[in-house]
Amino acid sequence: MKGRVKSAVWPAAVLAVMALSAAGCGKTSEDARTQVRMVQYKPEAVKVFEELENEFNRTHEDIKLTIESPNDAMTVLKTMFVKEEIPDIVGIGGDINYSNFLDADMFMDISDYEGLSEVKEVYLEIDKNLEFVPLKGTYAVPYAGNAAGVLYNRTMFQENGWTIPTTWQEFLDLCERIKDQGQQPLYFGFKDTWTCLAPWNAMCADLAPADICARVNRGETVFKDAYRETAEKILKLIPYAQKDPYGYSYNDACTAFARGESAMYVIGSYAVPQIKSVNPDMDIDSFVFPAADEAEQNLLNSGIDLQFSVMKACENKEAAYEVLRFLQEDQNVQKYMDAQNAVPCKEGDFELPSMLDGMLPYIREGKMADYQDHYYPAEMTVDAMIQTYLMEGDPDAFLGKFDADWKRYNRDIIRKVKEFERDGEKEGGR
Structure with a gap:
């Protein structure tokens, strides 16, 4: 990220x-x-x-x-x-x-x-x-x-009477309403593949266990099962973005959002300085990405x-x-x-900065989950994998490749985990 x-x-x-x-x-x-x-x-x-x-x-x-x-x-x-x-x-x-x-x-x-x-x-x-x-x-x-979720144009929301969604269906309904009013709900800069991780991480915070990578290393599950809901839901964002989001960079997306070309931008708080460099007076707030079907299941995507x-x-x-x-x-x-x-x-x-107002309850209560990509080896190039998946739309192929590549690039770690599981804390701890 x-x-x-x-x-x-x-x-x-x-x-x-x-x-x-x-x-x-x-x-x-x-x-x-x-x-x-x-x-x-x-x-x-x-x-x-x-x-x-x-x-x-x-x-x-x-x-x-x-x-x-x-x-x-x-x-x-x-x-x-x-x-x-x-x-x-x-x-x-x-x-x-x-x-x-x-x-x-x-x-x-x-x-x-x-x-x-x-x-x-x-x-x-x-x-x-x-x-x-x-x-x-x-x-x-x-x-x-840091905190990642959805940045939104507070002025635009107030002028149109839009309310902050707290569930996945409410989020889709909001995107549909904004689109019906002739405005752009989302903007992405997927030409820079790392930005594909922003919605992925934010949605995984709600939909996948925080320690899923460790569970896979222990052989308890596979990504094909654990990431299925995230993979299927993230595809549904694309119809609400600009045409060809893969042709626009991170800077393009920040600039477009700063100029009011979209109501929302799925990215982390780290993007705010770039956005403000284009529009210093923009009133930006944020909310936790509501990927879950129940509001109580939502977590703030926050890492160290x-x-x-x-x-x-x-x-x-x-x-x-x-x-x-x-x-x-x-x-x-x-x-x-x-x-x-x-x-x-x-x-x-x-x-805290005002652009985090909508996330304050989660920050104060510690309702957070780490970025999944903090566990991904660079050799896997998961950001490029997600970009390709979003363009092709085949969840089975994507998830199958994810599992295969994980075993390939994490074989040494998986071996260490198995040794620890076999020998116990006596050998594995320091």
Whole structure:
């Protein structure tokens, strides 16, 4: 998804460094302060991290924090590992890259970090679901989440008296009503295949178990069954989109929505800055995608956009924990949320952007489910698979390929899961 780095193949050389130690926390420079080096993966957040770095160093005499925000951070990090230049803390997303780090045994168990008690339980559960096999301990502090569903033009809705749908049938009825009034219900930018994951993920949050990928790895079910309803329902969105949605890009879709060419846009909150760059005065709100037949079954599609992990190579855990404490201070959480239009993973009364008004009840109650694509290996190119499926409309062929490709690209993980199931927690846990 946009704003979240997709996984890359982990070369053997990278995995081989998992036992290596490197210069880390505890090393001192000429000014005799303990040095803490962080690498975070969101280059679009470089400005707010510069502010946080400066404030930390201004208020801490015994620790010097350096935060790096490189482009293509996952590639940079893997290169650092090969060169034995492992940082002390990494800021990454809650996706398969995190899973790969865990699998390589690169992270420190931070179960004794007191700040974990301030994190919403749902985000801690999301992290546990990202473990290929169950691990003892906790390996990240979820910091910022995101939210995806349906963005809508609040002015257009108010002028036409349209109401927010809460069930799948109500959503279809709304699309039909908008279409009957001579207006465009939806706009898609499916030329950029990653945008095909936006409706897919949002609908799966309601219709598929959050841990479906783990269940498939354990041999308990298959995607042909678990994803059937999502696959059949997502096809029904296409008649309500513009002609040839595969000929328009993400930028095209953002621009069209900003100009009032559609009432709704199925995408994440991360698209709002792009939309506002076209129409700064646009009044945007959002609602949870109502893919379920019963309103009570709907969940907000929300994942961990940023979290912090301490590397095993860090020699001064307490210095790293002091950095985490600073980042978790309410004023610093709010500063990051304001800069990135993000959802806080920390419990508390934080001010959220107005475009999330319609999702607030779900955020406050923790009624959320992770993005399914956080579990997909990049080699599967699921986004392109969905695009092809939407054009061809054959659910049996699509789901059959999904199951076949999953076995092909996840065979090593499936083997590890089977070994864990056979040997039990004694062998599989750390």
